[in-house]
Amino acid sequence: MATFYIHAGYGKCGSTAIQRWLQNAGASLRKDGAFNCGTGLQHCPEAPFGTVPEMIRAIRTDPDAAARDIGAALAAAGERHSIVIWSCEALQLRHRLLAPIIAELMTRHEVKVVLYLRNHVAWLLSAYAQWGIKHPTSRHKTAPHAVSFAEFVESRRQDLDYAGAIAGWERTGATVLPRSYDAAPDVVDDFIALAGLSGSSDGGRANPPMQPTTLALLKGIQSVRKAPVGIASFEKMLRRSALSPGAIETTSLDLLPEADVDLAALHASFQGERDALRTRYGLDLTDSAPRNPLTRPSGTNDDVVAVLSLICQTLHERVETLEARLATLEAERKAAPTAED
Secondary structure, eight states: OEEEEEEOOOOTHHHHHHHHHHOOOOHHHHTTTEEEEOOTSTSSOOOOOOOOHHHHHHHHHHHHHHHHHHHHHHHHHHHHHHHEEOOGGGGGHHHHHHHHHHHHTTSSSSEEEEEEOOOOHHHHHIIIIIIIOOOTTTTOOOOSSSHHHHHHHTTTTTOOOHHHHHHHTTTTEEEEEEEEETSSSOHHHHHHHHHOOOOOOOOOSSSSSHHHHHHHHHHHHHHHHHSSOHHHHHHHHHHHHHGGGTTTTTTTOOSSSSSOOOOHHHHTTTTHHHHHHHHOOOOOOOOOOOOOOOOSSOOHHHHHHHHHHHHHHHHHHHHHHHHHHHHHHHOOOOOOHSSSS
16 A cells, blocks of 8 residues: 655745756665656656646646546556655645545555645745746636736635645545645655654745746846746846846835835735634644735835846847947958868
C-alpha cells in the first residue's frame, strides 16, 4: 500500500518552492521510497501529459478522458512506490475531477490532500502582482490586460472561500491536511516533515518579487498593449537598458491607490472565516492586516515618468552607439579595395 500526498495548492503559498525542491531531491526521494509525479504527471510510468498546460487543455476538452488518464498514471506510480507525491496548484479547486480518482486509489492506498493557505488579503496582494500584472489571466483577452485591484478581488471570490475548498476535498474521502503558510517558518521544510521525507529546504525563494516600481512599469504596459507583454521580454528590455537595480528601487508607484480598496476593511471581512478555520482545523492565519507593498506613497506620476525617461535615454544611447558602429563599418567597406582594383 502506498501513501499518496496530493499537494493541491494554493498558488502563491510556496507551491513553486515545494516543486523545485521535489525536482532537485531525486536521490533523497529514492532513499525514502518516495516518487515525485511532476506537476503535470510527466514523471509517471504511464505519463499522459508532458506539461501542466497540456493537462489543463485535456481536462477542459474531455474531462472524463483526462480523469481516466490521471487515474491510470497515479495508480501505476502507486504500484511501484511507497510514497507518491503530486504537487500541482492547478488542482486547487478541482476536487470534483479528482473525487472518482481518489475513491479508486483509496481501495488500495492511503490518500492525503495537502492545502497551504495564507491570510486572504496577503494572498490577494501577491496573486494580483503575479496574475493581475505579470501574467494576466486568460479571462482578460482584450486590453486593458491589467485590471484594478478591486476588479481582481471580485474575480477571485471563489478562491477566497478557503472553508469551501477544504470541504470540497473532504468530500472526496481523502484525508485533508490544511496547513498555514503564515505559521510555517519555511513551507518546504513543513512539507518535508509532513510527508516524512529526508532533506531540508535551501531557504531560497522560487519566485523573488519584482521591485514595486518595475511592477508599476509593467502594469502600465499591460494596460495599453493589444496583447500582454511576456515577462521574459519585459525583463530583457530592462537588462538591455543597462539600468542597475539601484537606479529604480527608490521611486514610488501607482499600483494600488489607497482609494482603490480599503485593505483594513477587506481584511476585517474575512475575520469570521479565520476564526472558523482556527476552531475547526487549528489553522492560524495572520490576524493582523498585511502591509500593503503596492500602495502609492506620493501624489504624482513624476517619478515613474522619470524612470521611463531614463530607460528611453539609455536605450537611445545604445542605438546611437550601434549607429556609429554601422557607419564606421560602412565607411570601411567603401574604402576597402574591390576585386576589380
